Every structure is written in structure tokens, then in C-alpha cells.
Amino acid sequence: xxxxxxxxxxxxxxxxxxxxxxxxxxxxxxxxxxxxxxxxxxxxxxxxxxxxxxxxxxxxxxxxxxxxxxxxxxxxxxxxxxxxxxxxxxxxxxxxxxxxxxxxxxxxxxxxxxxxxxxxxxxxxxxxxxxxxxxxxxxxxxxxxxxxxxxxxxxxxxxxxxxxxxxxxxxxxxxxxxxxxxxxxx
Numbered sequence: 290x291x292x293x294x295x296x297x298x299x300x301x302x303x304x305x306x307x308x309x310x311x312x313x314x315x316x317x318x319x320x321x322x323x324x325x326x327x328x329x330x331x332x333x334x335x336x337x338x339x340x341x342x343x344x345x346x347x348x349x350x351x352x353x354x355x356x357x358x359x360x361x362x363x364x365x366x367x368x369x370x371x372x373x374x375x376x377x378x379x380x381x382x383x384x385x386x387x388x389x390x391x392x393x394x395x396x397x398x399x400x401x402x403x404x405x406x407x408x409x410x411x412x413x414x415x416x417x418x419x420x421x422x423x424x425x426x427x428x429x430x431x432x433x434x435x436x437x438x439x440x441x442x443x444x445x446x447x448x449x450x451x452x453x454x455x456x457x458x459x460x461x462x463x464x465x466x467x468x469x470x471x472x473x474x475x
Contacts, residue, residue, distance in 0.1 A: 369396045 373396045381387060389410070390403035402408075407415075 366397065 375394050376391075376396075376399070388403075389408040390399050393399040393402050
């Protein structure tokens with residue numbers, strides 16, 4: 290109920306002003322707003338009316354996108370349907386393996402299958418790779434769980450202290466230590 294009262298209070302305020310706006314003096318003043326122009330050569334006036342900028346901008350953009358997109362696509366579809374037409378069934382030559390896009394009937398769907406979409410074999414192999422990766426992650430999680438179980442079973446502690454290093458810098462530091470040893474002597 291509280292929400293309805295919040296909506297009714299602006300409506301009541303508007304009803305008070307509505308009676309004033311419907312008087313004949315206000316109605317004539319709102320309908321015929323004129324801008325009197327200077328000069329004495331007759332009736333120079335400009336009617337003041339609301340801006341049509343948004344409507345004109347919408348129409349301009351609509352015409353632009355129709356010209357840019359709808360007309361060329363329609364022309365392409367008409368060309369494909371009139372001059373190329375749907376595919377016809379024919380015998381496959383001996384030893385020829387058809388490509389995946391050659392199974393489509395319409396020339397536009399053949400183009401989409403050839404250049405935009407992936408083949409069914411590629412999608413299948415991608416899903417197999419995803420399953421392989423998830424299986425590898427599951428095996429790693431099982432191995433980590435086994436390590437945690439063994440650590441709790443033997444009252445051991447977690448010891449991940451291995452720091453990978455690059456062998457090149459280790460060799461350089463060893464050579465420097467050998468040179469210092471040779472300089473110092475016994």
C-alpha cells in the first residue's frame with residue numbers, strides 16, 4: 290500500500306495543474322507560440338515548436354544502416370538464389386572424399402560452413418581435448434589428495450621447498466667461485 294501512495298501523490302499534483310492548463314487562454318498560448326521577427330515588410334514570424342532532432346537523427350541512422358547492411362545482403366541472397374541455386378545430388382567420383390561443407394544444400398550455408406564455422410570433426414576433437422585436460426586435472430587432484438592423506442597418516446609436514454633455478458646462472462656462479470678459490474690459493 291505504501292508504494293501505491295508514492296505513485297498517487299505526483300498524479301494528484303499533476304491533476305491540480307491540468308485544470309489550469311486546459312483553460313482556453315493557456316491552450317491558445319501553448320498552441321500558437323510565435324517569434325515575431327523584425328522588419329516592416331509584412332508578416333515575419335516563426336512558429337516555435339518542439340525540436341525534431343532525435344527523430345531526424347533516428348531516420349538518418351536508420352537509412353544509413355539500411356543502405357549499409359540490408360540492401361547488400363538482400364542483393365547477395367538474391368544473386369545466390371537466382372544464379373547459383375541449391376545444390377543437386379550427384380554421384381561421387383571414385384576415390385574422392387567430399388569436404389564437410391559440400392554436404393550443405395544452399396550456397397550461403399556452404400560458404401558459412403566453409404569459412405566461418407568449424408567442422409564436426411574439429412568440434413569433436415576440441416571436446417576430446419577438453420575432456421583430456423579435465424581428466425589430467427582430476428588425476429592431479431587425486432594425487433594431491435593421496436599426498437595429503439599420507440602426510441596426515443605419518444604425521445608429516447608439507448615440504449614444498451624446491452625452487453626451480455636456471456642452470457646457466459648456477460654455472461656462472463660456480464665458475465666465479467672457482468676463480469676466487471684459484472686467486473686466494475690455499
